[in-house]
Amino acid sequence: MxxxxxxxxxxxxxxxxxxxxxxxxxxxxxxxxxxxxxxxxxxxxxxxxxxxxxxxxxxxxxxAWHRLEAQSGLGLVDWCGCLSWEEQGAEMAATAERLNGLAYETRALSRADWTRMEPALADLPDEALYMPQEGATExxxxxxxxxxxxxxxxxxxxxxxxxxxxxxxxxxxxxxxxxxxxxxxxxxxxxxxxxxxxxxxxxxxxxPRPGLMMRTAPVERVLSHILVTPGQEIRQDAQGRIVASTVANHQEDQTERIIERPDTVARLTLQRMAPMFPTVELALERVTLANRPMxxxxxxxxxxxxxxxxxxxxxxxxxxxxxxxxxxxxxxxxxxxxxxxxxxxxxxxxxxx
CATH class of the missing domain: 3.50.50.60 (FAD/NAD(P)-binding domain)
Structure with missing residues (x-):
């Protein structure tokens, strides 16, 4: 065939x-x-x-990603886990209860707990959820x-x-x-x-679901997990680039048209992120616009x-x-x-x- x-x-x-x-x-x-x-x-x-x-x-x-990696012999996914504080308080607790009820491991962490997991970050919330089974791939x-x-x-x-x-x-x-x-x-x-x-x-x-994704120039390793913040989702790739969506919760983003200059949006995203990364200077390397198949x-x-x-x-x-x-x-x-x-x-x- x-x-x-x-x-x-x-x-x-x-x-x-x-x-x-x-x-x-x-x-x-x-x-x-x-x-x-x-x-x-x-x-x-x-x-x-x-x-x-x-x-x-x-x-x-x-x-299936784990099977594909084993069968192909390729390391395709960084199984780094995810830290989320997009929600807080009762909403966060409800999310943890819902996911755990579905047998999807979700742990509630205090600031002290997860600060040890991400010591280079600042401007952190008092609590976060940890999903250890999640990962990222290019x-x-x-x-x-x-x-x-x-x-x-x-x-x-x-x-x-x-x-x-x-x-x-x-x-x-x-x-x-x-x-x-x-x-x-x-x-x-x-x-x-x-x-x-x-x-x-x-x-x-x-x-139509256009999306903007930005990457910084490479910096030293400052991030070990995927972060889901109220502002945007953030991770660091293998070359040291900080990767981020330019909108909050991009998976549910309903935007049908982007009229702003992509570099302007990306620089505003950098300004919003900067307080989290006090030990490095973030500079825009690339912003990419693409239509998500929806x-x-x-x-x-x-x-x-x-x-x-x-x-x-x-x-x-x-x-x-x-x-x-x-x-x-x-x-x-x-x-x-x-x-x-x-x-x-x-x-x-x-x-x-």
Whole structure:
């Protein structure tokens, strides 16, 4: 079986890796590296979720990342844990009770407890929650590493113009440079997915969700965990850069249009963060704007759609869900048994018109 995966971001890469592991021939075709994966905060977690089904999928996603690391031999995720004080008082206690009630380990820490965990920080609250099972990954780097590890050929800079179909079955994809034949096509093209479905009269609603992510120039190691603050989420990458969203709670951010200059927003974020890091001087290195792939009801869309042989996989957050979606989609395509209880809520027919 030859499968063409449209999209080279984290979702496309995990699907391609799992397809190769199951013996399929795979080609990845994309206009460029996954835009959302290059601008992601990279937080692997299940402490944020939309409903019970979403929580189960996200916790399965954490487990799947551990399996993917073991199977590939790659160190993809920094399992550093998360410290959160976005909420305080009764709201924080209620969150801890809710998550622990779901068997999702969440510890309440005093200032003395967690100051020992992050001694370089200042301007700290009196209490925080600790989720030790959470981690972070560099979306674009992990995608590239997985594709290289699996030996998947990539055709980059060649946008797919349409899905080729004959007699009700997909037979490949068309680019400006010609047709790539395939037995199956996976659309993991993020916010560009809807346009490729239009030829079949399939309208997949997407909502605009632009996001800004900033990175500082590298500094000495001052942060050991992911931080979820009332202002924004923050972490430090392996090169020493402080990585932060420019809005509070970016996973629930409803912004549909960014009209401010990205560098202006990023510098305001730096000013807001600076009191936390008294031992280093933070300087802006890069700010990235990308559209997060967000289906109309803000939930993942995964599975067969349109003609036979076409699968779609579009969602936010692809980082948390990438490993489990790769497993499930590849297993379904190659004819194996799938965990139907995990995939059932995310089928495309709930949104298609």
């Amino acid at each position: 030859h499968v063409v995966v449209v999209g080279a971001g984290i979702i496309g890469a995990t699907i391609a890796w799992n397809l190769r592991a199951r013996g399929a021939e795979v080609t990845v075709i994309a206009e460029g590296p996954g835009a959302a994966s290059t601008a992601t905060f990279g937080w692997v977690n299940a402490s944020f979720y939309l409903d019970d089904d979403h929580f189960r999928l996200r916790t399965a996603g954490i487990d 979306g674009a780097d992990s995608a590239a590493a997985l594709l290289a590890n699996a030996g998947v050929p990539q055709v980059i800079g060649t946008p797919v113009r349409r899905i080729v179909e004959e007699g009700g079955r997909v037979t490949g994809v068309e680019t400006d440079q010609g047709i790539f034949h395939a037995d199956h096509v996976v659309l993991a093209a993020g916010s560009g997915t809807s346009a490729l479905l239009g030829d079949f009269g399939v309208l997949l609603p997407m909502v 289906p109309g009801d803000e939930k993942p869309v995964i599975g067969p759609v349109g003609p036979e042989g076409l699968t779609v996989a579009v969602m936010h957050s692809g980082v948390t869900l990438g490993a489990i979606v790769g497993e499930l989609v590849a297993t379904e395509i190659t004819g194996g048994n799938v965990a139907s209880e995990l995939l059932a809520p995310w089928r495309a027919d709930r949104l298609l018109s």
